[in-house]
Amino acid sequence: GDSVTQMEGPVTLSEEAFLTINCTYTATGYPSLFWYVQYPGEGLQLLLKATKADDKGSNKGFEATYRKETTSFHLEKGSVQVSDSAVYFCALETDSWGKLQFGAGTQVVVTP
Amino acid sequence: EAQVTQNPRYLITVTGKKLTVTCSQNMNHEYMSWYRQDPGLGLRQIYYSMNVEVTDKGDVPEGYKVSRKEKRNFPLILESPSPNQTSLYFCASSLVFLGEAFFGQGTRLTVV
Numbered sequence: 001g002d003s004v005t006q007m008e009g010p011v012t013l014s015e016e017a018f019l020t021i022n023c024t025y026t027a028t029g030y031p032s033l034f035w036y037v038q039y040p041g042e043g044l045q046l047l048l049k050a051t052k053a054d055d056k057g058s059n060k061g062f063e064a065t066y067r068k069e070t071t072s073f074h075l076e077k078g079s080v081q082v083s084d085s086a087v088y089f090c091a092l093e094t095d096s097w098g099k100l101q102f103g104a105g106t107q108v109v110v111t112p
Numbered sequence: 113e114a115q116v117t118q119n120p121r122y123l124i125t126v127t128g129k130k131l132t133v134t135c136s137q138n139m140n141h142e143y144m145s146w147y148r149q150d151p152g153l154g155l156r157q158i159y160y161s162m163n164v165e166v167t168d169k170g171d172v173p174e175g176y177k178v179s180r181k182e183k184r185n186f187p188l189i190l191e192s193p194s195p196n197q198t199s200l201y202f203c204a205s206s207l208v209f210l211g212e213a214f215f216g217q218g219t220r221l222t223v224v
Contacts, residue, residue, distance in 0.1 A: 004154075036215075043116070043202055043215035044155075089154060099145070099170070100204075100213060102154040 002027040002094045006103035009087075013080055013110050021075040021106045023064075023090035031092040033057075033066055033073040034100070038087040047075075047088070085110045114139045118203050118216035125193055125223055133188045133219050135203030143208045144186040145170065146178065148199040149218075155202065161186055162208075193223040 157170030
């Protein structure tokens with residue numbers, strides 16, 4: 001079945017460092033891909049998305065490109081802030097109309 | 113303000129005592145779903161609903177029930193909770209085809 005694999009965390013970075021979180025997927029067809037972010041004590045929020053190959057999603061300085069050839073959707077940010085400390089989830093929308101398949105999540109901790 | 117509201121936020125209960133977690137959305141979304149979040153497993157879908165009176169099982173439905181009598185509400189029912197249902201639960205809604213799911217703030221359930 002469809003699945004999403006994320007790099008394990010926690011990832012600890014200093015402020016202004018470069019962040020990459022790897023995400024690869026297995027799916028039939030051409031799923032839409034998402035990154036969701038969960039700040040402490042809150043629900044998940046959509047960070048960015050891409051709906052077809054080579055699309056680049058971007059928001060709040062984060063970017064991810066839909067790479068069909070490597071089945072990947074890696075999240076990047078050039079200069080992280082303490083406020084970026086959160087858990088990041090990669091997800092894909094399966095053929096089951098609206099169902100999201102999530103990765104395990106990657107905790108990111110940014111220190112001053 | 114567009115939102116998904118879950119109640120309660122925190123709940124401690126005993127094995128076998130029926131409970132209901134409520135979920136309500138004010139965005140007129142057709143699609144609603146329940147997820148549970150467990151460490152290392154990400155979010156897994158419990159049940160989903162494509163519209164009023166239309167519900168179906170997700171990946172981990174055992175021990176749960178749902179109903180969708182009104183478009184805005186989608187309660188999660190645990191008829192006889194057990195300790196392995198201790199988890200963090202999220203309700204989500206979306207306008208299908210747009211791909212963005214809106215999540216509630218979560219319900220932390222502990223079954224002793």
